[in-house]
Structures are given as structure tokens and as C-alpha cells.
Amino acid sequence: MPRVKRPTKKSRGGSSSMEPPPQDHPLTQWFYNKEDFDLYLSDFAPRKVVPPRYLEPNFFDQHHYPNLLGILVRQNLVNYLKIKDSYYPNLIAIAYTTLDVEFEEDDLVFSFKIGKNTYALASSELSAIWSLNYNGEKVESGHTSEDFRRNYFKENACTMFNIPIGTPKPTVGLLNVEHRLLHYFLTYVLVPRSGNHGLILDEDLEIMWRMVNGQKIN
Structure with missing residues (x-):
């Protein structure tokens, strides 16, 4: 350093x-x-x-989760998530x-x-x-601009992740395994928070939707 x-x-x-x-x-x-x-x-x-938390890339091949690894590769996050040290x-x-x-x-x-x-x-x-x-779409919490919201509709994201539209407090139990792991990395490593890791916030939903759709996230 x-x-x-x-x-x-x-x-x-x-x-x-x-x-x-x-x-x-x-x-x-x-x-x-x-x-x-x-x-x-x-x-x-x-x-x-x-x-x-850290990523073991071989885990995804062994357990047949190639889609999630592909999402992380497109976001250039694999090397970052692999960091493991004392x-x-x-x-x-x-x-x-x-x-x-x-x-x-x-x-x-x-x-x-x-x-x-x-x-x-x-x-x-x-x-x-x-x-x-x-160098991608800039993510901001709580005060995201309308310009950033372009081409994003919460209803579409809910449909993609099998979350019933209108669910007041959706949880990771509604997600399939790969999307649940994506949410895990999001809330523990990429945008960490101290609690409520099982709750899918609106910000989580939008970031996940953009990542799955191949949009670069800043």
C-alpha cells in the first residue's frame, strides 16, 4: 500500500x-x-x-451454474470476487x-x-x-435519477426473477439458485450491508436485472 x-x-x-x-x-x-x-x-x-466472502469459480462448473459465472465475467468482477487473503x-x-x-x-x-x-x-x-x-450504468441508492431509470421496469424484473408483482417484501426464497447466489454476492460483497441479506430491495432488483441483461454496472 x-x-x-x-x-x-x-x-x-x-x-x-x-x-x-x-x-x-x-x-x-x-x-x-x-x-x-x-x-x-x-x-x-x-x-x-x-x-x-470470496468466489470459487470451479464451484460453478462442478455444480452446473455457468450462467452466473458468465454474468460475473461480463461485469469484469471475477478477479475481484476471487480475492482471498489473511x-x-x-x-x-x-x-x-x-x-x-x-x-x-x-x-x-x-x-x-x-x-x-x-x-x-x-x-x-x-x-x-x-x-x-x-464505465457502465451508474448505480445510486435512494436518489437515482429518472435518466438512469430509462428502459427499466420493475414489473419486467419481477417477471424475470419469478417474484409476484406487488409482493411488499420479497425475499431470496422466491429466486432460483443462480439468482439467489447473485443476490448473495451483491449484498455481501459488491454492495454490502449489515443486515436483511435475505430481503430483495428495489435497488437489488434493478442491479440484478441489469446484470442478468448484460448491462455494465458502475
């Missing part, structure tokens, strides 16, 4: 406190000041880091504690502090590392 020295961000409550963290905690060495350490203890240490929950929580996100020359830059060092990584660098290509 590229190391870039960046200015220390200000405290959420005002000026930053430079008081060092207490020395009686095993993770003290990973924090630059007491303010970040206290935030970690109150907001991030209690949270459980969800184990990452991860360290404490460091993840520490990074989120100090995470700062800002735009720099139309690029989204993520920066965080580990100990006295500040690290930064731009979204364009992440895209290159993961071989992701953001």
Missing part, C-alpha cells in the same frame, strides 16, 4: 488532542493520540468485523477509527492512521489493483 504523509485531520469535536494514549492497553502502539484511542474503544472495538480485525477497526475520505482532483482518496504513520489510497489505485472498470 502506498505510504503518503498527510496532515493529521482535526478532531470531530474541534481541535485535535495530542495527548498520548495510555500505555496499559495492548493496542496502544497503533494510535497516535488518546482521542483516536478513546474513539476506537467506544465506537469500533465493540463492532464485529464480518469475515470476507485479514486482521483489530487493524481493520483501527483503520476505520481514523478513516478520512476526501476528493482530490476528481478522485476519491481514503486515508487512515496506524500509529504515527498516515496511509492514503485513491479509488483509482484500488480500481487498478482489483481490475475493476467503472
